[in-house]
Amino acid sequence: MRPTLQTVADAVGVSRSTVSNAYSRPDQLSPDLRQRILDTARRVGYAGPDPTARSLRRGRAGAIGVLFTASLPYAFTDPYAVQFLRGLAESVRGQDTGLLLVPQGVDDTGTAVSNAAVDGFCVFCMPDWHPSWDAIEARGLPVVSAQRRPTDGTDALFVGIDDADATRAAGRHLTQLGHRRVAIIGDHLAAGPTRPVTTATPDEVAYYGSRERLRGYYEAFREAGVDWADITTISTDVNSKESGATAAAYLFDQADRPTAVVAFSDILALGVLDALTARGLRPGHDVSVIGFDDIPEAAQASLTTVRQPAVQRGRLSGHLLLDPPKDPTGRQIVLPTDLIVRDSTRPAVTKE
Amino acid sequence: MRPTLQTVADAVGVSRSTVSNAYSRPDQLSPDLRQRILDTARRVGYAGPDPTARSLRRGRAGAIGVLFTASLPYAFTDPYAVQFLRGLAESVRGQDTGLLLVPQGVDDTGTAVSNAAVDGFCVFCMPDWHPSWDAIEARGLPVVSAQRRPTDGTDALFVGIDDADATRAAGRHLTQLGHRRVAIIGDHLAAGPTRPVTTATPDEVAYYGSRERLRGYYEAFREAGVDWADITTISTDVNSKESGATAAAYLFDQADRPTAVVAFSDILALGVLDALTARGLRPGHDVSVIGFDDIPEAAQASLTTVRQPAVQRGRLSGHLLLDPPKDPTGRQIVLPTDLIVRDSTRPAVTKE
């Protein structure tokens, strides 16, 4: 039988409330009685107020749930994800709040969300149609996400970037360099293994961020007169260098290879660079490549990419959850992005 | 005012218990009443039993705490950590249990541990003297760690490897190749920035794994007649490629450079390889390098290393926590390691 507040109270000869105060409101009792209580607690093996009981009474779980459907091993191999998580962790530090990882399969029914003892949710990545969205809404807890969903009101918490704007700029950079034969690589644009998805249009993509990025490129290329049907789009099964390389293989092993490849993450883009060098092709000279995120490795690889403030994004998400501003304008934060031009993009050279 | 079981019970005209059963024990009531209850619940906006209240009554928090003192950004940049976490996540999947990240500064007093609503702790990495150990013990919850501590009884839960045995084998491999001038790189062997720690002996190291690995190398080199004082030991501030490269700089920028470098993680070792190539030195030919973990990148870099089953380690940790075997022999699991010899280790060439 584990000791409780009452056990300690009986041992000291005071009331339960006083023992509680010894832990939670030290100013409510004399210092020496408090010391006697803490000593006795240690003696009887009482480790302090039970977190669960305290949560129930206080109406505060002391944790925020982090949701993502990508499988865990891949979720954290991406430095972007790690940086985001770092920002989130920084924001809850000292707020006596923990992070509860709520990993989910794409086929889950949202029970994990219903059963999570948390004060709010941070949706890291989850497709639009996922049942957990409903479960979250039913909970009525604050949610912050990087996605804008059609059903969201203007009071929804949002921390993100203008994905479409970012890729539009990147796309224009390419078209200005003369690129017309381009390919796009993104993870989970469609279900299934890594493969070209010829029919993909932005609306069919299940993840908000990818959909927007696709739209941005779409618009930029259309501006330059490129026919959407001429653009090869490849969906990968996961977000990893290997998948990026596999996707690139589809492109470079065919006769009429693109002069430029854009990827929806630096991780994928680095895989593309690997595939290039493996074939004796030079990034930038033979094929231009653009990534997304600007992770540290991107600079090392001289990869042109879109920089987004990952750590800050995580940190602001945490702040918004822990202390949602009353003012609607403060509830939606759009962070700036920058196109970082490095050596991996150069003017297109047409071989004909 | 959020709806509770009672709200729904009143709306349907049944007792609170019956509504509870509708969620938790469907076999206890007729299917159509259950359906009526669930419908009403949705109508009044009841999202299901409150996780905190349920936890209190059931005596089960539904989460296990993951403890580490490394700062979060570095904790997950190491593929080994990610793989471990993956195994852990797999083991709790479908067990209606989540993972609560409990990051801690080295100067924390263990309050995070005291306040965590969990059913057990998995200590990922924490120095021996950390106050949280006491807090964990006070909680009286099951703990699984990869460390054997002097105070642990034989019933403590342990999943790990024989670190000393592994590095002893690696050390012998080097000495058999004729290496006598060697250097050791490990993270957090001592507090502070990346620097040589001339006085380091195994006993002074705060982390169990590092201490054991140091001891293994120590023994292997002594067997071969190498004087401990001749071995340069470098402690890095974090576990990263950059730190590995920085540490290597201390070694290669001096006249009498070592013929072999061993690192306590592949991440560090890869940094050493970077430093080598940056100086025009060839791994294996000019300087032999050994890592630890056998992460995927190690194979790509042809790095000789010690393979340990990271995913399995995490998975077994989870199993042990969720369902601790009564039998003491099943409570301590030592997994095998393998020395994987690749191109980064070759016979020593003495320049004299």
Added chain:
DNA sequence: ACGGCGTACTGTATCGATCCAGAGAGGTTC
């Protein structure tokens, strides 16, 4: 007709804490 039994639902006690109104002692003010 009656005991026995299974099904469907109810009611109370309980998990372990915190909140808050209030009691009692002792001191200060006018």
Added chain:
DNA sequence: GAACCTCTCTGGATCGATACAGTACGCCGT
């Protein structure tokens, strides 16, 4: 000396659920 405070501690109500013993009722067999 009555009124008023402050300081310290107490006791009961409460958070929202689950466990379990118990009740009501229909059905079966003899």
